[in-house]
Amino acid sequence: MGINFEHTAIRWIITLIYALIGGYLFSLVHLPIPWLLGSLAAVMIGSKVGKVQLYWPVELRNTGLVIVGYTIGLSFTKEAIIEIFYQLPFMLLITLLLLGMGAVFALIVSKATGVDYPTILTGSIPGGLSQMVTLAEEIKGIDLTVVTFIQVTRLLLIVFCIPLLVLSPLLNQGQVGEAVKQTAASWGPLFPNIFIFTIVCIIFAFLGKKVKLPTPFMLGPIIATTILCLSGLHGSSLPPILLDISQILVGTYIGLMMKPENYKIK
Numbered sequence: 001m002g003i004n005f006e007h008t009a010i011r012w013i014i015t016l017i018y019a020l021i022g023g024y025l026f027s028l029v030h031l032p033i034p035w036l037l038g039s040l041a042a043v044m045i046g047s048k049v050g051k052v053q054l055y056w057p058v059e060l061r062n063t064g065l066v067i068v069g070y071t072i073g074l075s076f077t078k079e080a081i082i083e084i085f086y087q088l089p090f091m092l093l094i095t096l097l098l099l100g101m102g103a104v105f106a107l108i109v110s111k112a113t114g115v116d117y118p119t120i121l122t123g124s125i126p127g128g129l130s131q132m133v134t135l136a137e138e139i140k141g142i143d144l145t146v147v148t149f150i151q152v153t154r155l156l157l158i159v160f161c162i163p164l165l166v167l168s169p170l171l172n173q174g175q176v177g178e179a180v181k182q183t184a185a186s187w188g189p190l191f192p193n194i195f196i197f198t199i200v201c202i203i204f205a206f207l208g209k210k211v212k213l214p215t216p217f218m219l220g221p222i223i224a225t226t227i228l229c230l231s232g233l234h235g236s237s238l239p240p241i242l243l244d245i246s247q248i249l250v251g252t253y254i255g256l257m258m259k260p261e262n263y264k265i266k
Contacts, residue, residue, distance in 0.1 A: 011055035018046040018054070019252040023244070032155065036247035040148075043255030056252045062205070064249030065134065065217040067242060070201055072218075073225025074235050081230075098126055119143040123150030133254050134215045145258045189236040197235055200224045 022042025026034035047054045084091065106121040113120075122136045123146055136147040201221035208216030208223075229235055 006053075008055055011052060012057075014050075014052050015043060015046075015054040015056050015252060015256070018042045018050075019248050019255075023248055023251075033247055035244045036251035037152065039248045039251035040152075040255040040258070043252050044258045047256055054256055056256050058253065060249045061134075061253035062217040064246040064253075065215065066201055066205055066221045067238065067246035068131075068250070069205070069218040069221025070197060070225050070235070071238060071243065071246075073201075073222040074229065074237065076222075076226040077229060102126070115143065115146055116141070119146050120150070123147040126154070127151075131215060131218060134218065134250070137257065138214060144254075148254060148258055187239055190238070193234055194236070196233065197225060197228060200228060 019039035019042060022038035022040070023035035024038070026038030026041070031037060043054060043056070102124040103121060106124045107117060109115070109124070110117040110120045118139070119136075119142050122132065122139065122142055125132065127135075132151050133144065133148050136142045136144055201224045204220035204224035205217045206220070208220030213219050225235060
């Protein structure tokens with residue numbers, strides 16, 4: 001009795017194998033966010049060259065976004081919010097400048113390539129890769145493949161160029177380059193508060209979906225985590241393995257959404 005490659009579970013397992021292989025290979029060569037980019041690339045290629053129709057449910061992507069939302073929400077402490085308040089005018093100015101420059105260059109690129117302006121604009125706006133691609137997926141008429149390629153290119157350029165600038169003699173005044181110790185998060189401090197955070201984050205995710213927030217499964221947990229932290233409940237950073245899992249959950253889904261064979265510059 002042979003394996004039924006049309007069965008949903010088999011298709012999901014094969015998709016997961018592709019994603020794990022891609023993430024592992026990217027991590028070996030120390031590429032940025034390897035489990036996101038690696039799973040994305042491997043699944044995209046596998047869906048084109050393999051005979052099996054790959055499958056990845058949207059619920060898994062949403063789970064990954066909830067993890068991302070929780071992690072982002074932890075950064076909104078009382079001290080951070082107070083600092084944001086003081087720096088708000090400068091932050092608004094920089095944001096407006098970035099949006100303005102992005103809009104102008106997007107218009108130029110759109111006219112030069114023939115790709116529609118909203119797609120180029122969405123791909124040009126700075127932001128987290130998974131967040132921007134997820135947002136693009138929810139906007140009608142956006143070419144997700146183009147947005148993803150632009151955002152990945154931007155991310156790679158930032159990751160490789162910024163360290164060179166920071167460590168250059170022009171900017172390095174002696175502080176940069178000193179040993180910075182980062183302690184990986186452990187499982188112990190998560191409990192028992194993580195159960196409360198999980199329940200509230202999921203509730204806010206579905207509430208966000210109900211009121212039609214953009215990327216509700218990420219924005220909802222961000223709001224929930226921020227509220228809980230400001231109320232005095234301590235939230236701990238997630239262990240690296242959970243962050244890697246969230247990258248796989250999101251990256252694999254994005255990889256299946258990409259259709260490079262449909263993209264042609266006019």
